Amino acid sequence: MSGFCRRSTRGLVSSSMLFLSLLFGAACGPNGELESSSEVIAPGSPEASVEASPEELPSRSDALTTLPTPAGLRSVADWEKLFANKWNSEHTSSFLPMSTSLDSWQFYNLAYGIDGNTAMYRATGKTQYLDRALLYVNNVVNNAKVSSSLPKSQFKDSYLGWASARSDTLGQEVPLFESYCWRYVTRLLRVIRETPELYNNATYRAQYDKLLAFSEKNMFEKWFKRGANSYIYRVNTHMASHWAYIAMDLSLMTTDATRKANYLAVFNNINKDLPNYSSSLRQQMKTSPVLASAYFWSDKWGSTARPGQDVAHGNGVMAYIVEARDAKMEWTDADVRAFAATLNSVIWPSAGKYAEYVDGSGSGTGWFNDGLMKLGRYDTNLQKRLESHTVGNNTQFYGNGALNVRLLSEAAAK
8 A cells, every 4th residue: 555655646636627626616625645333324314414412512602703803804704604605515415425425535525524614613613513523523433344344455454444435445445545534533523622611511522532532543553553654654745744643633632641652652753753764744844945934845755856745735734734833742833934935935926826836836726725724824914815715615715714813813812
């Protein structure tokens, strides 16, 4: 499996499909990262299509809406209106079917639905968004099968998982598809853990405990024990960053000291000293050859050659780094300023002009939903530009636009 992901795989999805997804704001990104026993909820069953009904919970929305919006920016409420226009249609046409599909390839795009709903909950405090994200995750977990029961699994062990229905990985268990989705599952769980009104609520706490236990054993432990060098310390920056994200989140939640030490070891190895490559995420970051205040990096470990990381998959790196910075783990204000300069001046130098690579070369799509747009939480000028950005206008985009404003408002109020 570890040999699948190379630069040539970036075109796995046809240009026509990508064009349509960007044109209509569909909940899908470039999808080119592929490397070349619990009770099941059946697709379409009532249990699969109804959000949880938690016990009475004080709403956080009143408290969250009291902070003034930074001058000149679209408010959280206005971002929420845009989000609401697509919330149910994306749910019924895309994310709900993905969550009940039994196909791990579908979980790749499901990541965007989990992220968008989690972001909108963080921006508004309205639990209907949290409940929808939890619905998707619970559906996925409830459909997990014992590996030994999956006919074409290459592992046949006792961990729970899913088979891919994608033609080039048919029947296999694919670490990329799972980790790409699960970084947003663990981030969702951290929201519950760090919000007393949720963590102390019996219904949310029960879901948290169940999903955290699953994540620790049937996500992290599973792939770590199957082979960390192959499945955790991945062949490029973006795929490894998913595991750094998951390890970071789990280290902040686990109650097991041994597990925590292992999570932190993985987190530090990916950031600072990979055991199987002579580099790390931190070592990959260089001064941009075209702008001294910006970062340049290659997705290939140990390489400094241009054009470097492609922007589409650079989103995955950025999704992790902004959360690590906010958790005060490894990545700093200086780092996110440099990344913001990369986006603002190198990748997106003017309206409608988008680079394909982080050195500013090539012609890209302008798809920033899954990571780069999250830099708007630190930069009001970048956030203002995002308001008129027309690529990928879906619930992930609107949810993170709202969260950016909320975090900017919180920073201004300090």
